[in-house]
Amino acid sequence: MVTPNVTNNNICTINHSIHQTVSPPIYIFVFIIGLPANCLSLYYGYLQIKAKNELGIYLCNLTIADLFYLFSLPLWLQYFFQHDDWTYNEQLCKICGILLYENIYISVGFLCCISMDRYLAVVHPFRFYQFRTIKAAVMVSVVIWIKEILMGWLIFQNIDISKDSESHTICFEHYPIKDWEHRFNYYRFFAGFLFPFSLLLFSYCGILRVVRKSHGTQKKTKVQIKCLVSNTVIIFLVCFGPYHILLVIRSLFETTCMFAAKIFNVYHFSLLLTSFNCVADPILYCFSSESTYQNLVKMRDSCLTCLRCFRTKKKECNQLKTPETLTKSSSVPVDEATRLNKLQSANEMKDSSTISIDKL
Incomplete structure (x- = not known):
């Protein structure tokens, strides 16, 4: 009251x-x-x-x-x-x-x-x-x-x-x-x-x-x-x-x-x-904004990639590095880069609208 x-x-x-x-x-x-x-x-x-x-x-x-x-x-x-x-x-x-x-x-x-x-x-x-x-x-x-x-x-x-x-x-x-x-x-x-x-x-x-x-x-x-x-x-x-x-x-x-x-x-x-x-x-x-969402997704993917790399390096430290394992480990960044390049090319091929939500 x-x-x-x-x-x-x-x-x-x-x-x-x-x-x-x-x-x-x-x-x-x-x-x-x-x-x-x-x-x-x-x-x-x-x-x-x-x-x-x-x-x-x-x-x-x-x-x-x-x-x-x-x-x-x-x-x-x-x-x-x-x-x-x-x-x-x-x-x-x-x-x-x-x-x-x-x-x-x-x-x-x-x-x-x-x-x-x-x-x-x-x-x-x-x-x-x-x-x-x-x-x-x-x-x-x-x-x-x-x-x-x-x-x-x-x-x-x-x-x-x-x-x-x-x-x-x-x-x-x-x-x-x-x-x-x-x-x-x-x-x-x-x-x-x-x-x-x-x-x-x-x-x-x-x-x-x-x-x-x-x-x-x-x-x-x-x-x-x-x-x-x-x-x-x-x-x-x-x-x-x-x-x-x-x-x-x-x-x-x-x-x-x-x-x-x-x-x-x-x-x-x-x-x-x-x-x-x-x-x-x-x-x-x-x-x-769509571009902001894409940036946040990239930020999330970068964090996950860094985390995976950290875990991989930690695991490799506890193992003997044979030539075979070295070859496999060195191929991971190449595959990752290839995958990212394909995604980037696919995004660039997408048609843009006359008025985009990002313009607003």
Whole structure:
């Protein structure tokens, strides 16, 4: 039962039990799955950059933003396990809070860049080529980071910590919200969510129109592209939609502790939904690619080959090396190389579709 009251400093004290029951398992899941997934995503982005693909710039920046957020999760977990009592200094609280909130808008910014890059690649492959270069992607990325750093600095200057009725140090939360937060929340909704979502919807609708009219694209590839596009839009809405809608509701109606208490659990659950974006990004933008799957298969085969070679060498050390065994052992790499060459030749002979899932 949520029981709000007002302290002597006119700060609401609300039951934060959701932070001890729901938040820890979700944050632990996101951290365990998101950290290795984003590390692989960063490697995939590096391969894209190495191949002179501007999409790799956006993927690397998106992944870096997610990793910054993931690294702050252990501190938030300790905060929740201590019943919302921040034991570190105030500056670290502000930094962790900025990483938590600004990761949303850095991610949204680069998701828009990826969607627009895909739109231009599929719908206008030659007309706007100057916007699809490594140099252009770097410039856009710098603008996004500067913008969000400035917004983070604004929050850093205005936010502070407070005490509840049990003398716990509350980090990065105020109930009811302050006057400057009302205006800032409107900006976050329109510029940080609604406008990017409109761009996302516009770009993917354009892609679907081209894919539907393409006669050279295989039916299976069309289905894959449609699933990728629809899943991207759905995940964007699920991860960011509820949080931003509740931001507007809080800005419109949160003037008392009573309303803050009523909306507290729903609002913080919507905030938890945004963390799933760190898991969804690598799956949607990296591991859904056919080339990524092939790279992972090659990585797995290389590991298995190394393991077999290690076992073979260990076994040979315990045996007498006769001329016959030496001949057999020397023939293994030749057979393996022959098999790999045949597979590579077969892959090169495969026909490519007009619109490939890797282009998306």
